[in-house]
Amino acid sequence: MKLNNQSVAGIVIILFTFFASLQTQAQVTFRPGLRAGANFSHFTKGNNYYYDPYNPNSNSSSNNIDYSTKTSFYIGFYGALKLSKYYTLQPEIDYSSQGSNYSSSTNRNVDLNVDYLSFEIMNKFTFNDKFNVHLGPTLDFVVNKNFDTDTNVDMAFVLGMGVNLTPNFGIEARVKKGIIPVIDFDSNHTNVVFSIGGTYTFDVK
Template identity: 35%
Template sequence: MKKVILISFVLFIGLITAQAQVKVSPGLRGGLNFSTLTNIEDNNTKTDFYVGGLVDIKFNKYFSLQPEITYSRQGDEGTYFEDGRYYSEKYELNYITLGAVAKFNFGGSGFHILAGPSLDFKVDDNYINSDPEGFDMAIVAGVGYTLPNGLGFEARIKQGFIDIYGYEGVDDDYYYDEIILNQVFQLGISYTFKM
């Protein structure tokens, strides 16, 4: 009985010690989106913004998991010809994004690389003659630097995987080079509150 109590006590202390090393810190993030849609002629990059919250779950000085919720204004800026003139129009695709990025800190310093998936739910668009898909799945990758006070700077690339018009495969009339996907380059800042 004494051995069981001793083993239980050692396991309990080990569990508390392991839990004490994990640090959970909430934070805010925001910045600029430079977004476009693939395989569209005469389109340009649209500049807009993203803003949201995060929870930094730091397991050790080398690795963190960061769940995020973000409002992201995406789309592109297209050019069309009508009545002898060229016109420019911004196409809006606005999403609520749920993501989880893994952050790897080099040598335990503030410099990090990150990667992870995101699931985007469309909350608004300005398309008149069509109805883009209501969701997107994407992968995010980037680099950043976090100062000791919690202020961070990041550059990310976000690539969508679902055709905004719901295309699901290749047939004789439709090819992969015609799929219209979200692509976003993000420059932003974040602040993680120390708990």
Template identity: 30%
Template structure:
């Protein structure tokens, strides 16, 4: 019995000391969005921005989880033919995104890989004849580098998983290579405030 008490005590001390090493640091992030919609003929990418906040929860020098909330301006630039000439128009899909990425730091240094999910809630669009879905689920992956002062540079690819018009790819005569998905390449910076 005494042996089990000692083991439990050692485990509690270990858990307590590991929890003491967990650090949560708030921060700000923003950058450039280069977005498009898949499987649309004659469209091109649209350049816009994202901005938001984060909390970096660092478990050790190799691993952290980072919940984020952002305002992200997405969409694409469409091209259409009317009255004997071509016109272009920027289609906007603007979201509040709620996400969390896991960050894996190589060798405990500044270089890291990141990946995680995102729930995107549409706040506005400029579509006239159609009504895009009010939400999207996305997967985010990327690379980055964090300087000792908390400044981070990142490149991410964000892939939408839900057709913007709600098709699931298995309806009558509708195939997966026709599903219209958000796709965003992001270049950005963030700053994490140091906490004691």
């Protein structure tokens, strides 16, 4: 059974509604929040094949290809479902602007931009009410791009850590590694993203 973007969004909304209803239980709290910050992304070198985004049929072996880091942004919201003192289940929906800077032996240099709508399930472990480590999977759908990607979906894994500066404000840093090639399946160029930013969690009474 295939799910389109609207179906996935509907499922996520239902999950958020379900999580919010659980806040009536004494041992469970639910707090929505916002997150935003900077992305530092690139494509992996893969099998070192030449790829010209403006001439995709010109692939050949080359040792002078570089997929370097480009800077962009992310923004999203989340629902923090605290199930115990140390563990929080945190579904998220993010708009993540990614891609890579591309340079070749022909002196072509261009930013390859690909933006995703990301659906993430974070497992957050909190220590001393301040420091946390979080990890989980994400399913990303392409919503904007300036070159031909080989697929319009990516699956990735996220590992991060954060600090709660106040009960509402926090900072966090993450690494996300995609597993589906973005361009040229033979060359296996996948997403790598390092992100750093802030969070704001709302109080719900």
